Amino acid sequence: MLFLALESATSHQSVAVFRDHHLLASLDCESGRPLTPQLITTIDRLLSSVSLQVSDLEGLVVSIGPGTFTGLRVGLATMTAFRLALQIPLVGVSTLEGLAWNHPLSDLPLLSTINIRQETVYWGLFRWEDQQMVCIKEPQIGKITEVCGALSEPTIVLGDGWIQNRNTLLSKGFPLIEASPNQQWPSAKGTGLAGRVLLERGVFLPQGCTPHYIQPSYAEISKSKVLDPIG
Known part of the structure:
Protein backbone atom coordinates (compact mmCIF):
# COMPACT_ATOMS: atom_id res chain seq x y z
CA MET A 1 0.00 0.00 0.00
CA LEU A 2 1.21 3.47 -0.89
CA PHE A 3 0.41 5.90 1.92
CA LEU A 4 1.17 9.41 3.15
CA ALA A 5 2.00 10.24 6.79
CA LEU A 6 1.78 13.65 8.46
CA GLU A 7 3.20 14.66 11.84
CA SER A 8 2.13 18.15 12.94
CA ALA A 9 1.60 17.83 16.71
CA THR A 10 4.69 19.82 17.74
CA SER A 11 6.94 22.54 16.35
CA HIS A 12 8.81 19.82 14.39
CA GLN A 13 6.40 19.04 11.55
CA SER A 14 7.05 16.65 8.69
CA VAL A 15 5.52 14.51 5.96
CA ALA A 16 6.59 11.12 4.61
CA VAL A 17 5.48 8.70 1.93
CA PHE A 18 5.72 4.91 2.30
CA ARG A 19 5.15 1.86 0.20
CA ASP A 20 4.15 -0.73 2.79
CA HIS A 21 6.88 -0.56 5.47
CA HIS A 22 9.45 1.02 3.14
CA LEU A 23 10.06 4.75 3.52
CA LEU A 24 10.26 6.31 0.05
CA ALA A 25 10.90 9.93 1.07
CA SER A 26 10.32 12.46 3.84
CA LEU A 27 10.40 16.25 4.18
CA ASP A 28 10.38 18.62 7.14
CA CYS A 29 8.07 21.62 7.11
CA GLU A 30 9.77 25.00 7.51
CA SER A 31 9.68 26.18 11.11
CA GLY A 32 8.45 29.69 11.78
CA ARG A 33 6.03 29.71 8.84
CA PRO A 34 2.23 29.30 9.06
CA LEU A 35 1.47 25.59 8.81
CA THR A 36 -1.72 25.63 6.72
CA PRO A 37 -0.41 27.16 3.47
CA GLN A 38 2.86 25.26 3.43
CA LEU A 39 1.45 21.79 4.12
CA ILE A 40 0.01 21.25 0.66
CA THR A 41 3.14 22.68 -0.96
CA THR A 42 5.37 20.40 1.12
CA ILE A 43 3.26 17.35 0.29
CA ASP A 44 3.41 18.19 -3.42
CA ARG A 45 7.20 18.55 -3.22
CA LEU A 46 7.48 15.26 -1.35
CA LEU A 47 5.43 13.29 -3.87
CA SER A 48 7.15 14.93 -6.85
CA SER A 49 10.54 13.89 -5.45
CA VAL A 50 9.57 10.24 -5.96
CA SER A 51 7.55 10.79 -9.17
CA LEU A 52 4.17 10.34 -7.50
CA GLN A 53 0.90 12.26 -7.49
CA VAL A 54 -1.73 12.66 -4.79
CA SER A 55 -4.06 10.46 -6.82
CA ASP A 56 -1.58 7.56 -6.43
CA LEU A 57 -2.10 7.41 -2.66
CA GLU A 58 -3.98 4.46 -1.16
CA GLY A 59 -3.95 5.43 2.52
CA LEU A 60 -3.35 8.29 4.96
CA VAL A 61 -1.80 8.50 8.43
CA VAL A 62 -1.97 11.49 10.78
CA SER A 63 -0.80 12.19 14.31
CA ILE A 64 -3.84 12.89 16.51
CA GLY A 65 -2.27 14.03 19.76
CA PRO A 66 -1.38 14.97 22.28
CA GLY A 67 0.32 18.13 21.08
CA THR A 68 -0.37 21.72 20.10
CA PHE A 69 -3.98 22.66 19.45
CA THR A 70 -3.29 24.40 16.13
CA GLY A 71 -0.90 21.78 14.77
CA LEU A 72 -3.26 18.90 15.53
CA ARG A 73 -6.32 20.70 14.19
CA VAL A 74 -4.63 21.72 10.93
CA GLY A 75 -3.06 18.30 10.42
CA LEU A 76 -6.29 16.39 10.93
CA ALA A 77 -8.29 18.82 8.78
CA THR A 78 -5.78 18.50 5.94
CA MET A 79 -5.76 14.71 5.95
CA THR A 80 -9.54 14.55 6.32
CA ALA A 81 -9.84 16.68 3.18
CA PHE A 82 -7.55 14.26 1.33
CA ARG A 83 -9.62 11.31 2.55
CA LEU A 84 -12.84 12.86 1.28
CA ALA A 85 -11.34 13.86 -2.06
CA LEU A 86 -9.57 10.56 -2.72
CA GLN A 87 -11.97 8.20 -0.93
CA ILE A 88 -9.12 6.35 0.80
CA PRO A 89 -8.73 5.24 4.44
CA LEU A 90 -7.32 7.50 7.16
CA VAL A 91 -5.84 6.29 10.46
CA GLY A 92 -4.80 8.27 13.53
CA VAL A 93 -1.67 7.60 15.58
CA SER A 94 -0.91 8.76 19.11
CA THR A 95 1.88 11.32 18.90
CA LEU A 96 3.63 9.60 21.79
CA GLU A 97 3.41 6.16 20.18
CA GLY A 98 4.70 7.56 16.90
CA LEU A 99 7.64 9.01 18.83
CA ALA A 100 8.37 5.60 20.37
CA TRP A 101 8.47 4.09 16.86
CA ASN A 102 11.54 6.25 16.23
CA GLN A 184 14.11 12.84 19.87
CA TRP A 185 11.23 14.53 18.01
CA PRO A 186 7.93 13.20 16.68
CA SER A 187 8.33 12.64 12.95
CA ALA A 188 6.26 11.46 10.01
CA LYS A 189 8.67 8.53 9.74
CA GLY A 190 7.73 7.08 13.13
CA THR A 191 4.09 8.09 12.78
CA GLY A 192 3.94 6.40 9.38
CA LEU A 193 5.41 3.13 10.65
CA ALA A 194 2.88 3.04 13.49
CA GLY A 195 0.08 3.97 11.11
CA ARG A 196 0.90 1.17 8.68
CA VAL A 197 -0.10 -1.35 11.35
CA LEU A 198 -3.48 0.37 11.77
CA LEU A 199 -4.04 0.52 8.02
CA GLU A 200 -3.38 -3.21 7.74
CA ARG A 201 -5.79 -3.91 10.61
CA GLY A 202 -8.48 -1.65 9.18
CA VAL A 203 -8.58 0.58 12.28
CA PHE A 204 -9.73 3.73 10.49
CA LEU A 205 -10.69 7.09 11.99
CA PRO A 206 -14.44 7.71 12.05
CA GLN A 207 -15.97 10.68 10.30
CA GLY A 208 -16.04 13.80 12.45
CA CYS A 209 -13.32 12.66 14.85
CA THR A 210 -11.32 15.22 16.84
CA PRO A 211 -7.69 15.26 18.04
CA HIS A 212 -6.76 13.77 21.41
CA TYR A 213 -5.72 16.88 23.27
CA ILE A 214 -5.73 15.15 26.72
CA GLN A 215 -6.22 18.58 28.29
CA PRO A 216 -8.69 21.17 26.92
CA SER A 217 -7.41 23.86 24.59
CA TYR A 218 -7.33 27.50 25.70
CA ALA A 219 -10.31 28.19 23.43
CA GLU A 220 -12.33 25.41 25.07
CA ILE A 221 -11.46 26.68 28.56
CA SER A 222 -12.49 30.23 27.63
CA LYS A 223 -15.76 28.98 26.14
CA SER A 224 -16.61 26.97 29.25
CA LYS A 225 -16.04 30.02 31.45
CA VAL A 226 -18.42 32.05 29.31
CA LEU A 227 -21.09 29.34 29.46
CA ASP A 228 -20.55 28.68 33.16
CA PRO A 229 -18.92 31.75 34.75
CA ILE A 230 -19.22 30.30 38.25
CA GLY A 231 -17.12 27.25 37.29
Whole structure:
Protein backbone atom coordinates (compact mmCIF):
# COMPACT_ATOMS: atom_id res chain seq x y z
CA MET A 1 0.00 0.00 0.00
CA LEU A 2 1.21 3.47 -0.89
CA PHE A 3 0.41 5.90 1.92
CA LEU A 4 1.17 9.41 3.15
CA ALA A 5 2.00 10.24 6.79
CA LEU A 6 1.78 13.65 8.46
CA GLU A 7 3.20 14.66 11.84
CA SER A 8 2.13 18.15 12.94
CA ALA A 9 1.60 17.83 16.71
CA THR A 10 4.69 19.82 17.74
CA SER A 11 6.94 22.54 16.35
CA HIS A 12 8.81 19.82 14.39
CA GLN A 13 6.40 19.04 11.55
CA SER A 14 7.05 16.65 8.69
CA VAL A 15 5.52 14.51 5.96
CA ALA A 16 6.59 11.12 4.61
CA VAL A 17 5.48 8.70 1.93
CA PHE A 18 5.72 4.91 2.30
CA ARG A 19 5.15 1.86 0.20
CA ASP A 20 4.15 -0.73 2.79
CA HIS A 21 6.88 -0.56 5.47
CA HIS A 22 9.45 1.02 3.14
CA LEU A 23 10.06 4.75 3.52
CA LEU A 24 10.26 6.31 0.05
CA ALA A 25 10.90 9.93 1.07
CA SER A 26 10.32 12.46 3.84
CA LEU A 27 10.40 16.25 4.18
CA ASP A 28 10.38 18.62 7.14
CA CYS A 29 8.07 21.62 7.11
CA GLU A 30 9.77 25.00 7.51
CA SER A 31 9.68 26.18 11.11
CA GLY A 32 8.45 29.69 11.78
CA ARG A 33 6.03 29.71 8.84
CA PRO A 34 2.23 29.30 9.06
CA LEU A 35 1.47 25.59 8.81
CA THR A 36 -1.72 25.63 6.72
CA PRO A 37 -0.41 27.16 3.47
CA GLN A 38 2.86 25.26 3.43
CA LEU A 39 1.45 21.79 4.12
CA ILE A 40 0.01 21.25 0.66
CA THR A 41 3.14 22.68 -0.96
CA THR A 42 5.37 20.40 1.12
CA ILE A 43 3.26 17.35 0.29
CA ASP A 44 3.41 18.19 -3.42
CA ARG A 45 7.20 18.55 -3.22
CA LEU A 46 7.48 15.26 -1.35
CA LEU A 47 5.43 13.29 -3.87
CA SER A 48 7.15 14.93 -6.85
CA SER A 49 10.54 13.89 -5.45
CA VAL A 50 9.57 10.24 -5.96
CA SER A 51 7.55 10.79 -9.17
CA LEU A 52 4.17 10.34 -7.50
CA GLN A 53 0.90 12.26 -7.49
CA VAL A 54 -1.73 12.66 -4.79
CA SER A 55 -4.06 10.46 -6.82
CA ASP A 56 -1.58 7.56 -6.43
CA LEU A 57 -2.10 7.41 -2.66
CA GLU A 58 -3.98 4.46 -1.16
CA GLY A 59 -3.95 5.43 2.52
CA LEU A 60 -3.35 8.29 4.96
CA VAL A 61 -1.80 8.50 8.43
CA VAL A 62 -1.97 11.49 10.78
CA SER A 63 -0.80 12.19 14.31
CA ILE A 64 -3.84 12.89 16.51
CA GLY A 65 -2.27 14.03 19.76
CA PRO A 66 -1.38 14.97 22.28
CA GLY A 67 0.32 18.13 21.08
CA THR A 68 -0.37 21.72 20.10
CA PHE A 69 -3.98 22.66 19.45
CA THR A 70 -3.29 24.40 16.13
CA GLY A 71 -0.90 21.78 14.77
CA LEU A 72 -3.26 18.90 15.53
CA ARG A 73 -6.32 20.70 14.19
CA VAL A 74 -4.63 21.72 10.93
CA GLY A 75 -3.06 18.30 10.42
CA LEU A 76 -6.29 16.39 10.93
CA ALA A 77 -8.29 18.82 8.78
CA THR A 78 -5.78 18.50 5.94
CA MET A 79 -5.76 14.71 5.95
CA THR A 80 -9.54 14.55 6.32
CA ALA A 81 -9.84 16.68 3.18
CA PHE A 82 -7.55 14.26 1.33
CA ARG A 83 -9.62 11.31 2.55
CA LEU A 84 -12.84 12.86 1.28
CA ALA A 85 -11.34 13.86 -2.06
CA LEU A 86 -9.57 10.56 -2.72
CA GLN A 87 -11.97 8.20 -0.93
CA ILE A 88 -9.12 6.35 0.80
CA PRO A 89 -8.73 5.24 4.44
CA LEU A 90 -7.32 7.50 7.16
CA VAL A 91 -5.84 6.29 10.46
CA GLY A 92 -4.80 8.27 13.53
CA VAL A 93 -1.67 7.60 15.58
CA SER A 94 -0.91 8.76 19.11
CA THR A 95 1.88 11.32 18.90
CA LEU A 96 3.63 9.60 21.79
CA GLU A 97 3.41 6.16 20.18
CA GLY A 98 4.70 7.56 16.90
CA LEU A 99 7.64 9.01 18.83
CA ALA A 100 8.37 5.60 20.37
CA TRP A 101 8.47 4.09 16.86
CA ASN A 102 11.54 6.25 16.23
CA HIS A 103 13.44 3.66 18.29
CA PRO A 104 12.86 0.28 16.60
CA LEU A 105 12.93 -3.08 18.37
CA SER A 106 14.55 -2.03 21.65
CA ASP A 107 14.78 -4.52 24.51
CA LEU A 108 14.13 -1.69 26.99
CA PRO A 109 10.95 0.28 27.73
CA LEU A 110 10.48 3.53 25.80
CA LEU A 111 9.32 6.66 27.62
CA SER A 112 7.91 9.21 25.15
CA THR A 113 7.58 12.79 26.40
CA ILE A 114 6.28 16.10 25.05
CA ASN A 115 7.05 19.18 27.13
CA ILE A 116 4.17 21.37 28.29
CA ARG A 117 5.61 23.71 30.94
CA GLN A 118 7.59 23.72 34.21
CA GLU A 119 8.48 20.01 34.24
CA THR A 120 4.93 19.07 33.23
CA VAL A 121 4.79 16.77 30.21
CA TYR A 122 2.58 14.59 28.10
CA TRP A 123 3.98 11.09 28.48
CA GLY A 124 3.39 7.48 27.59
CA LEU A 125 5.34 4.28 28.20
CA PHE A 126 5.80 1.69 25.46
CA ARG A 127 7.63 -1.57 24.87
CA TRP A 128 8.44 -3.89 21.99
CA GLU A 129 7.06 -7.41 22.51
CA ASP A 130 7.36 -10.05 19.78
CA GLN A 131 8.17 -7.27 17.29
CA GLN A 132 4.94 -5.45 18.18
CA MET A 133 4.70 -2.06 19.89
CA VAL A 134 2.76 -2.39 23.15
CA CYS A 135 1.49 0.52 25.24
CA ILE A 136 2.32 -0.02 28.93
CA LYS A 137 1.03 3.33 30.21
CA GLU A 138 -1.56 5.26 28.21
CA PRO A 139 -0.77 8.86 27.17
CA GLN A 140 -1.38 11.23 30.08
CA ILE A 141 -0.11 14.38 31.79
CA GLY A 142 2.32 14.36 34.71
CA LYS A 143 5.41 15.82 36.34
CA ILE A 144 8.39 14.30 34.59
CA THR A 145 10.36 13.93 37.83
CA GLU A 146 7.51 11.87 39.30
CA VAL A 147 7.15 9.80 36.13
CA CYS A 148 10.87 9.01 35.99
CA GLY A 149 11.03 8.41 39.74
CA ALA A 150 8.49 5.59 39.35
CA LEU A 151 10.53 3.72 36.71
CA SER A 152 11.61 0.29 37.91
CA GLU A 153 14.19 -0.50 35.22
CA PRO A 154 16.51 1.24 32.74
CA THR A 155 14.35 3.07 30.21
CA ILE A 156 15.05 4.85 26.93
CA VAL A 157 13.65 8.37 27.04
CA LEU A 158 12.60 10.39 24.00
CA GLY A 159 11.10 13.80 23.30
CA ASP A 160 11.46 17.40 24.34
CA GLY A 161 10.05 16.67 27.79
CA TRP A 162 13.44 15.03 28.32
CA ILE A 163 15.36 17.67 26.38
CA GLN A 164 13.91 20.58 28.38
CA ASN A 165 14.45 18.87 31.75
CA ARG A 166 17.61 16.90 31.02
CA ASN A 167 19.87 18.44 33.67
CA THR A 168 17.29 18.05 36.43
CA LEU A 169 16.65 14.41 35.56
CA LEU A 170 20.34 13.54 35.28
CA SER A 171 21.03 15.10 38.67
CA LYS A 172 18.48 12.80 40.31
CA GLY A 173 20.09 9.63 38.99
CA PHE A 174 17.00 8.15 37.35
CA PRO A 175 17.60 4.99 35.24
CA LEU A 176 17.30 6.83 31.92
CA ILE A 177 19.06 6.15 28.63
CA GLU A 178 18.99 9.02 26.15
CA ALA A 179 17.85 8.24 22.62
CA SER A 180 20.00 9.55 19.77
CA PRO A 181 19.37 13.17 18.62
CA ASN A 182 17.63 12.13 15.39
CA GLN A 183 15.09 10.10 17.42
CA GLN A 184 14.11 12.84 19.87
CA TRP A 185 11.23 14.53 18.01
CA PRO A 186 7.93 13.20 16.68
CA SER A 187 8.33 12.64 12.95
CA ALA A 188 6.26 11.46 10.01
CA LYS A 189 8.67 8.53 9.74
CA GLY A 190 7.73 7.08 13.13
CA THR A 191 4.09 8.09 12.78
CA GLY A 192 3.94 6.40 9.38
CA LEU A 193 5.41 3.13 10.65
CA ALA A 194 2.88 3.04 13.49
CA GLY A 195 0.08 3.97 11.11
CA ARG A 196 0.90 1.17 8.68
CA VAL A 197 -0.10 -1.35 11.35
CA LEU A 198 -3.48 0.37 11.77
CA LEU A 199 -4.04 0.52 8.02
CA GLU A 200 -3.38 -3.21 7.74
CA ARG A 201 -5.79 -3.91 10.61
CA GLY A 202 -8.48 -1.65 9.18
CA VAL A 203 -8.58 0.58 12.28
CA PHE A 204 -9.73 3.73 10.49
CA LEU A 205 -10.69 7.09 11.99
CA PRO A 206 -14.44 7.71 12.05
CA GLN A 207 -15.97 10.68 10.30
CA GLY A 208 -16.04 13.80 12.45
CA CYS A 209 -13.32 12.66 14.85
CA THR A 210 -11.32 15.22 16.84
CA PRO A 211 -7.69 15.26 18.04
CA HIS A 212 -6.76 13.77 21.41
CA TYR A 213 -5.72 16.88 23.27
CA ILE A 214 -5.73 15.15 26.72
CA GLN A 215 -6.22 18.58 28.29
CA PRO A 216 -8.69 21.17 26.92
CA SER A 217 -7.41 23.86 24.59
CA TYR A 218 -7.33 27.50 25.70
CA ALA A 219 -10.31 28.19 23.43
CA GLU A 220 -12.33 25.41 25.07
CA ILE A 221 -11.46 26.68 28.56
CA SER A 222 -12.49 30.23 27.63
CA LYS A 223 -15.76 28.98 26.14
CA SER A 224 -16.61 26.97 29.25
CA LYS A 225 -16.04 30.02 31.45
CA VAL A 226 -18.42 32.05 29.31
CA LEU A 227 -21.09 29.34 29.46
CA ASP A 228 -20.55 28.68 33.16
CA PRO A 229 -18.92 31.75 34.75
CA ILE A 230 -19.22 30.30 38.25
CA GLY A 231 -17.12 27.25 37.29
